[in-house]
Amino acid sequence: MLRDYETKTSKSKRLYERAKKVFPAGVSYFIRYFEPYPFYVTHAKGSKFFDVDGNAYIDFWMGHYTHILGHNPPPVKRAVKQQLERGIHLGVCHELEIALAEQVVKMVPCAELVRFANSGTEASMYATRLVRAFKKKSKIVKFEGCWHGGYDCLQTAVKPPMDVPETSGVPTETLKNTIVAPFNDIQTTRRKIKNHDIAAFIIEPVLGAGGGIPADKEFLKELKELSREKDALLVFDEVITGFRLAPGGAQQFFNVTPDLTILGKILGGGFPVGAIAGKRDVMERLDATVYERPELCFHGGTFSGNPITMTAGLAMLKQLEDGAIISQLNKRCRKLRNQLEEIFEDNHINVQVTGEGSLFQTHFTNETIKDVHAVSRADRQKLIDYHMHLMLNGVFFLPAKLGALSKAHTEADLEKLLTKTEDYAKGL
């Protein structure tokens, strides 16, 4: 398959040779690398993108799950074009930032006040600091398999082996106040934190990088209770699930309201974004007209609230607000997950398809997938081969990663995914 790939992507190969000279591993983010080298995209529209060799791909990666309306959605494009004429980066206050924050408050159950950042990582960093400042405690609990971006305190225990750091360069002392607990296991979580004074529990309500695994609703409810017992805050990282599972994100979908939420991706309408949003008393700790040092907690950033992101985000959220697009996508994706499972089952191949809302991921295993440990026991090489087979047939998943459905995906796109999956399953 790799030879076929090289034959189809000779121009991309040349570009990759150039890229290797200027980037470590030849890429801007290692997640985008795959064997033998990534292809290079010239343009994208709707459900597809096109590479320099003229190949078309139906895209299920969708800009790291950002493009819930598909690539280049007209309402977002129109809003951005208009704003480009008015000013790119103002660096002072403007109405669009208020409008987007108002929209977030309207849609997200826990959001009483909002602050914008430029990425999910940045928002995770500010959220962690804020919960510590508010509770005047240092310890935070994060869960196995949760990815919150590249922030030091949270970049641990994302995938097994859990006792090996996810990255070098983080001093052991930095992680001393991060307690790792098992996902979907409230009893062990209780035991692990028993003798600790906790500032906050931070969790992804659906594991994204960890394998598309939804938290049990009961687990989230019990976690909220536990956070009350421990006088701690509950924080949902909704960078992926926000505005995707429901207009109000996973917190609306599961009906469990956290104290604070971390947002990103869809919120920016395709432009760089992050945000923290939550209860007034917590968020007010960022208010320098109320608090001063040492009580005041800092948040800021040159590009935070920039008008291009704000107008793109607003155009995007307006499309999602009434829930019609989201519930349609959720319905289509539930059917798709079942269809994929059936294809493998009919061909006597053990597969679990996980996901929630419009997210889906295939795992080659017969084990029920409840956490990232089960994901790591599945046959990863087979998943990479499956995704490479799809890629060669014009259907793109970032190898071994979660897929996402967008409004732009047509029934013909899904049919192609199913047919090519069947080819692969039959070939096994």
Ligand SMILES: Cc1ncc(COP(=O)(O)O)c(C=O)c1O
């Ligand atoms: C759940 C979650 N949190 C945080 C992040 C970090 O966001 P960013 O890549 O914008 O820094 C991601 C990125 O994929 C994510 O999936």
